[in-house]
Amino acid sequence: MTDALILKDVRKIYGDREAVKGINFSVKEGEIFGLIGPNGAGKTTTLRMICTLLQVTDGSITVCGHDVMKEADEVRKIISYLPEDSGAYKDLTGRQYIRFMAAFFADGEKFQQMVDKGIEMSNLGDRIDSKVSTYSKGMMRRLLIARAMMPEPRLAIMDEITSGLDVMNAYEIREIVRGIAKEGVTVLISSHNMFEVESLCNRVAMINHGDIVECGTPAELKEKYNANNLEEVFVKAVRK
């Protein structure tokens, strides 16, 4: 398997604060990879650098062979990013929102294909014609994931996709993410919920205070630390 994403010695400095301290990890094509760590660890900063939304202070990031600094336009064509706090225009219906967003990417037949795919993926049934302002958090998240997947990215990046959702909705979103990966899309998620990541991700990198403290499959890490779950691994790894 080739690497869809490679980070080499990546640093981010905000003013006098070093938020990301020279991190290294790579994500293989078709993997679901989790970047996990507590609040303020540097997850969002890392995702935003990968998405070309933040300048990298030092080091390099390559997405499917393209350098995020030197080939930002190429990178933007092959990724999608779903920020944690993203929303949709509340006065539009789900269908209108999907059509509005698809128009940025395509026209003619391709536009219609994109809209059909988005509507199917959102799985909103009749509610696709209700105003977004009437959607539950779970429905909103499904609509946003559908929007993010419409342009068929090679790398889908999602920040805390299940935060604020109840058990059923979070379960459903994880199923959608598994489906996306089955279609061959590489998925990078961030989360502070270590239990959810364990069941969803092929591999994880644990980040704490801007440093990667561990990286591997959940099974490898649990064995290495003789731990029952990733939360225990994390606690043991940061105490090393």
Ligand SMILES: Nc1ncnc2c1ncn2[C@@H]1O[C@H](COP(=O)(O)OP(=O)(O)OP(=O)(O)O)[C@@H](O)[C@H]1O
């Ligand atoms: N624009 C900014 N200016 C200055 N410091 C920032 C800025 N954005 C983030 N930081 C700091 O960088 C560090 C990493 O923040 P980041 O948001 O990347 O963490 P995170 O792991 O995503 O946390 P959370 O789970 O709370 O979203 C924190 O100490 C944060 O306060």
